[in-house]
Amino acid sequence: MFKSITLGQYYQTDSILHRLDPRVKLSATLLYIVALFVVNSFPGYLFAGIFLVCMIRLSHVPFSYMVRGMKAILFLLLLTMTFNLFLTPGEPLVQFWKLTITREGLSTAIMMAVRLSFLVIGSSLMTLTTTPTQLTDAMEAMMNPFKRIHMPVHEIAMMMSIALRFIPILMEETDKIMKAQMARGADFDSKNLMKKIQSMIPLLVPLFVSAFRRANDLAMAMEARCYRGGEGRTKMKPLVYQGRDRIAYVILFAFFAACIAFRATSHMVPFPLGALS
Amino acid sequence: MSLTIEDISFTYETGTAMQVTALDHISAEIPDNQFIGLIGHTGSGKSTLVQMLNGLLKPTSGRILYKGADIHADNFDRKNLRAKVGLVFQYPEHQLFEADVISDVMFGPKNLGLSQEECQRRAHAALRSVGMDKKFYEKSPFDLSGGEKRRVAIAGVLAMHPEILILDEPTAGLDPRGRDEILGLISEMKNRMNMTIILVSHSMDDVAEYVDRIMVMNRSHLVYDDTPARVFTHYRELEEMGLSAPQVTYIMQYLKEQGLPVSTEIFTLEEAAAEILAHRRELHV
Known part of the structure; x- marks a missing residue:
């Protein structure tokens, strides 16, 4: 059942996006998220959407994977939409009982939904094409300047990579414990909320115990191999920019510049009413 | 006939790059009151197969019948099936969660x-049959030793009174003494409780002594399904699968090749000793 959550899971295949330097992908994701907040018009979002679709095609990751990842945030998405739809003051569009849907409300709701979906798909595209190790390497490299202000960059990167590495392990463990308890007649599909919470105890207790056990083992294994933090540590595979990474940066900045251009011209067509009216 | 496996296949992650066929058209019968060893190398599909038997996984194709009824039919009571087909997972001690041993065994x-009384009665009986003393009942399961935890976990499944008990690598991670204890316990339970036991292992030495029948899995196929004697005659093929016959079988094989007319259908140390002694007159020393 946890197989359906793809958020943050690496998808093994060979594509240009998989081969890109992780620093490029990390900056691209950050820049894409910023771009989503820069554009505010229908053509702008359309452009960002097309860019995203192109990237998904390039990644060779099946589109269904992205959609499956969306399931995890469906609740958040609906909640945001509902609140924006009913609670934005402005020109009334539809009115029933005490609820009013305004023009502005509808506009913001759609915009938030699009923004949030793109945001999640965009960032899951990075984690789907980048292994956790590469990702933390990139983070460490990019945070390097902060070392000067005594930020424990290496330690943060190490914690991140361990945390990410443990996601699939803990998911597998959850699946295993769940099955083991189901074999003893446990029922995890109960509709009753109280029963549902109670049924989590046989799952969560062993899960925490095993998480602590694994943490202990890992710490021991790291110490046994003389791990003592980042000082003077070298990399087996240092990150080196290739030609394709430079091209990727150029495309990225062109995309971002286009997004700024969309913003600058957007006063003419407010989103998404420009499209509706 | 308790369980019938009818031509089942199973694929993980269908339709993705990570697609893996774990079971490829497997058919078998699991009758009442038989001791079966399910042997295979890591990744051969044996753990997947046993999770099919109590309905935790659903085959991609094919059917599993319990007393003639399809276990994935809509009106089939799968919860009851899980009581009848008890499955003890690998490292079962990792599933313990209650504050004391007795409550954990009563969970099933x-x-x-x-009723509370019946649960208690069953828990006491189950703990007794795995050799756990009364003094352990009120202890926290997390304070027990590895072997004790495992026995408590097995008791947790036994307390559901299964007709078929499946144990997935019950000796994994135990020292030789713990291994012998658990295996001895299992064969003793088999004799006392008249149930079918399926013992999953990657080691022939674990099972050869006890079982009536051996099923060998290799690369998602069921390659042999026969009595131990007949399965071990394929010892060369078994070696190619990364498995082997019990060590004594090799010794007997070697003795025969060297001209001593001993039987090679021997899997335990005691049998081997008796057989060699029976032929000692022919030893030209």
């Missing part, structure tokens, strides 16, 4: 909706 019977 409680889920079956039995």
